[in-house]
Amino acid sequence: MNEQPSKITELVKTQYITIDRLTLESGEVIAPVILAYETYGQLNADRSNAVLICHALTGDAHVAGLNAATGKPGWWDTMVGPGKAFNTDEHFIICSNVIGGCQGSTGPASPNPATGEPYGLDFPLITIGDMVEAQLELVKHFGIDKLLAVAGGSMGGMQALVWAVNHPERLNSVIAIATTTHHSPQQIAFNEVGRQSIMADPHFNNGRYYDGKAPERGLAMARMVGHITYMSDASMADKFGRRFRERREDGAKLGTDFEVAGYLQYKGDSFVKRFDANSYLYLTRAIDLYDLAGQKSLPDSLAVARNIHFMVLAFKSDWLYPAHQSRELVRGCKLAGIDVTYCEINSTYGHDAFLLEVDEETHLISHFLRKVSRELHPTEGLLS
């Protein structure tokens, strides 16, 4: 790569498909399901160059470029585009908002056909596996039999791993970043605090707040807790130290006058403008319930994915999804006879590193995708 990667220049439009009915792991049915999605690059003639990117807890379908409606860049714009890690000159990139979400796909804020009102807590419990089933419908919609790769960080990595176990014939490779095979009790505990915080908000009203004030303060609190876990002690020290910001006008002596406190409040307050509290409940719950191995051992559950190439990336300062969880996944892959490449990236950014360590990720992922593509089309290099 001698040239600077260029940008996606066209404005990107979020699109929608309707799935008539989706049967969930629980046996419950959602009908219909709308999925918001975006695509970048061109699907090739034999439909073999498609990469599905799965987003994390609060992400959306808008992974790259500038959105036509909002003008905002995508959440992984640094990684998806011409000449980037997910190279839109070569690959057809798909990203959709998960079911249960609130950024265009069907979730608890969507109208319940039975009542015409938003589902609220009548929305059925969803799992990471259910998110994958909905994505599968989208992939089929494009006539794609087999994805080149499914990639994602954090909750996105969980979806990528469930793709490999539940639909191994549907993908050639998995890129699982800063993720885990199951949530530990500490990880469950942090999510639980966020949920309790939302449910303790007087505006929560058992999930029926759509015609009034939303439980914004509770959701902001949940986001603040989340943010602490996304950063590292070191990155916070770099960013804020023990600096005070200017005292607020109200001069409350118990107020948020440390910079770090002001930052967290700002992050919490801006989050509530773009996210639905009920979705936060449902998606964190899906994460907590996620357990890739299930009743089997990890190698046994991974055995079906024997023909898939795995890339596993972790970050040294990530204490939310610590590297030892990735190494456990790698060990499971090796015991299952899976071809797996693992890298533990030096970073002080904590869990957020998967969004920030672009150079190293670009290097590793481009190389990995090139290797997987080459294996898929062994003669291509010779012909060109």
Added chain:
Amino acid sequence: MNEQPSKITELVKTQYITIDRLTLESGEVIAPVILAYETYGQLNADRSNAVLICHALTGDAHVAGLNAATGKPGWWDTMVGPGKAFNTDEHFIICSNVIGGCQGSTGPASPNPATGEPYGLDFPLITIGDMVEAQLELVKHFGIDKLLAVAGGSMGGMQALVWAVNHPERLNSVIAIATTTHHSPQQIAFNEVGRQSIMADPHFNNGRYYDGKAPERGLAMARMVGHITYMSDASMADKFGRRFRERREDGAKLGTDFEVAGYLQYKGDSFVKRFDANSYLYLTRAIDLYDLAGQKSLPDSLAVARNIHFMVLAFKSDWLYPAHQSRELVRGCKLAGIDVTYCEINSTYGHDAFLLEVDEETHLISHFLRKVSRELHPTEGLLS
């Protein structure tokens, strides 16, 4: 020690002294200040065997034995008593509830003499240094010129360190356990979330809740966040794993059916029965503002404590006050020419280890106190 340590057999009575007025670091005055305290063992003739134990955020004066009023054992009963680490056969142990607290000492729930109503948020901002000044009055009340040791874990360790820096002539040794010289932004952030959670509770009413319902849910939330930071991922995995408890009657699908979630809720709910939300605000704020070095370098600020023996203990799995913070303190001591002994104890209990790793702490602390006593009375061994 061939015999099993025995118990404190007499019931312990919490006692109180009144300090007429206390000028705080801020320049504000609290008058009067009541301090709740307990003592164990006998003060010797030359008043040289007194050890002050300082409690952590939510502790109290009742460190050992069974309390006469409540019948409950002290919070460090495993460590204080005949033949124990803090050996009441040899030492006179003092423990008092900090100012700003809510377990007998003057704090925001105490009546404001100016109004006759509880102080609430009119209580002045207090610091770790202010806690120490109040304790100094108690020590003077006993006619003690110099303490054998000041000891404490977590916020108690901060008090012990401030004793050494602010009143070096008043103590022979410091035992600082699972603590730090200053709060990092991550540590501030966790406290901030707790405070925000309390202040977001609709019952908070700007701290004026004493004649109505207290902000119990907010305080419980703060405690839940705290508890996550007190444990380790490993100790949680040992204790709960991903086990479910029986589903609650209300069968809420988003409810707390993981054992870890139920445990945290229980801990939060029981905490609000014994703790005042305003005290939580004031004490966490004192902790966040604490910075032992202040405007100086750490070795410069410690230089005054050159004649004091330091013992610093940290625990490998403590991620709230990670061992590197203790090592920073030890480094500061060494650069200041202070005699310091350091031990990093293997434990999976996380921050809670300072309350739980009794055997190792007993071994280390008894040995340290024996050494300090021997140096103070070099001929005693020869005469007996």
